[in-house]
Amino acid sequence: MENHKTNWKPVLILGPLLVVLVALVIIFFTGGEREEVRRLEEFSVAKGQPAPGESAGSRTVTLFFLSDDDDLLHRESREIVAGPSAADEAERALAELVKGSEKNLVSPLPAETRIRQVFITKEGVAYVDFGREITEKFSYGSSSELAAIFAVVDTLTFNFKSVKKVAILVEGAEKETLGGHVDLTQPFLPDYSLVAK
């Protein structure tokens, strides 16, 4: 009899533990799914909604081009089609930057440059994914590499409030540099020191 009683002890301890374990497993899986769904929703909101204060139609953006007079970046205004998202507008602004100046200024990007995609995260990092032409169609020196990068960075941070930093990708992947100088592995804060006053 005594032996029989002691045999029940582990069951009494392990039973509730098993129930708790099963409950935890259920919470783990269902909880995880719910979180994933929520994150996807946030993504689509971030990309689909026009930035506040930007109505449909067109909007003016400021682009940065090089000038032969002082080899600094100079501002030039341009009308682009507005919306629907800040990322769409950012893509159009960069396309204008590649297309070139209307005032005899020089684009800091190779004419063949292709913009594959712009994506803006909730945290305010704009990822600009360029085609390989941006590295292959020009042999950069430090000055031209800095100008190319900060014309892109400053154009996005200057015109889009939601953009705090800019990361540059090439063909969808992280690249060390465009031409052997400037580190592309960290996102850039704007640097207006290359811009004429």
Add this chain to the structure above:
Amino acid sequence: MDKIRRAPRSRLLIFPLFIAMLSLAAFPQAAGEPGVQRMKKVVIDAGHGGIETGAKGKLGNLEKDVTLSIALKLKALIEKNMAFQVVLTRDRDMDVSVETRSAIANNQKADVFISIHTNGSRLKAAEGSETFFLSTGETTDEETRRLAYLENNSSRLEDHMDKTSEQDVKMILWDMAQTAYIRQSSRLAEMIQAELNSLLGTRNRGIKQAPFKILTGVACPAVLIEAAFISNPGEERKLASERFQMSVAEAIYRGLAKYLQVYQ
């Protein structure tokens, strides 16, 4: 009698042994070469190389060739006039990755790192010389940046683990190394820029900070020199000449010598 003599002798032997152990603990670097002070090292980096040509001149000169030529001249100058050992990141036309360049500097325990470049602009008229040291972005949050870096690179870290794991780990940890040397690097840049101005007669573009990949991982004072613009035909002609290349080497040498007087 014998007993009395032996005791002090063994004590005499223990004492120097004790001193030696103490000094080994205090100066682990000197352990390999007892008695000899380690010769100071300058690592010179000739920008670009191999398929990576760097900037191209309109007359056909390539940045990688000019930088190598200047680097070799600078090496000869330093070895002739200073008790310094010089290590080049490349001594001929070859591909060397940016990471390998800073790894060479760190493996060699460089005391100074000098990267030589010639500049390039989309504007034909751009001219002059400038000296860069690293800009670090948000230096205030160094630890966060370091952690973020390690996190971002953990997959790359694992990829390399089975092969030459130790070296790769070191390379990755070095990525933030330069941040500790920013002030000395800026002094070195100032001193070299002053000599470039007086010896070359090129436009003074000053000292600047930029996030150059080559500088981020170097664990000693480090600068990147942009001697004139190879994209400017007038300056390209100069850069192609032995005389001008020699002046650039001389200017860097003088700036380095002044820096070493203060910081050695």
